[in-house]
Amino acid sequence: MTIEENFRGFYSNFGIEQDPSKLRHLFDELYHDNFKNELDGTHTLDKDQLWKLQTIVIKNGTVATVLMFKYAEPNVVEYKIHFKGTDELVGKTVHCAYELMDGKICRGRAVDESSITTISKATTATANFYQVQKNAQALFTLFDGVPKPFDEEMNKAFEALYHQDFVHNMDGEPLNKDQWRERLNVFAETGTRILLLKFEVKDEVHFEAGIRVINKNIDVVGYSRGTISGSTLLEMKPHEDSKPSYAMMPGQKVVLAEEHTHIAIAQ
Secondary structure, three states, X not given: OOHHXXXXXXXXXXXXXXXXXXXXXXXXXXXXXXXXXXXXXXXXXXXXXXXXXHHHHHHOOOEEEEEEEEEEEOOEEEEEEEEXXXXXXXXXXXXXXXXXXXXXXXXXXXXXXXXXXXXXXXXXXHHHHHHHHHHHHHHHHOOEOOOOOOOHHHHHHHHHHEEEEEEEEEOXXXXXXXXXXXXXXXXXHOOOEEEEEEEEEOOOOEEEEEEEEEOOOOEEEEXXXXXXXXXXXXXXXXXXXXXXXXXXXXXXXXXXXXXXXXXXXXX
């Protein structure tokens, strides 16, 4: 297949539910391992970062329309893509030019300032969500079912994840950062396991997460909506379809785990 056929083939899959492994194969056929987008002369977007960005854009149901694809020079391609469907890219057209290497898109940048701004904003949002998810997983992994104090390692992971003004809204009872730390301290001391089941980006600052919490008294699954500020978690609130939370007090016995049960944990 030609580079243009690969290009149009990959972007024609936007807005269509596809097997992730198929999309990754199409992506690898199109973009060189040494891919670099020189965003603003200082920052760059590499292949791994581009894949993370594309994955989020595809999950959000974005449709991509190729408006132009041509050879600007024998080894340079120029293209325009119009995106429709996400808050960050809705109605935006990205205009880029890239050098080819081994028949794949390798190195280049956006042609105009508008495209540079669009790609830069989307890249920053992707990096922030990646860091929040990574930090959440790092913290929750420490809740492994073994009773322990909320030690220095846990506190370091806690500080990395939560914004200084973090608020966890639970059934009209908002908990600030220090109050939430105390709640997690109880989880640690009672040997609670916390499993991150889902982390799905909704727009440039919001995501939906699913968590399972297990100890000798409870085994529940809950879903919440989160708001980030930079690369930290600013606010959590119940998913709109969630049921009222359980009190989560020591001694309470909860045996029913339902898909949309909201629970008072860092979902």
